[in-house]
Amino acid sequence: MPTKHPLEFACVKCGESVALSLVEGEMPSCASCGKRYTFEGTQLQKQLRQFEALCRQIQASKEIFSEAAVAVDVGPSRVRIPLKLLLTRLNSVLDLEIEGVKTTITFRVEALNEQTGKTS
């Protein structure tokens, strides 16, 4: 069954991939070892929500990336960097500490497509 949650991380106990739910009252748990995680009301939850929103926004705005550019002054000349280039280089991962363990949260673009039924 495909997960509805685009965020996932490696379980701090067994290392298996855990789908991260940010739904109120829902506790993410590891399907492999059964370890439960609580993020309710924590700073971590806030950061995770912001990260998910950012990743969703990047996906939602994909179409304008080819039109937009960032102008950067390098010495006497101005360089235009296409946003598309910047954002495709931006890794959709976030490093956070979960229960004292440095953990990488990964944003799965495919999970968004599963939700909307789109294949692109």
Ligand SMILES: [Zn+2]
């Ligand atoms: Zn586990």
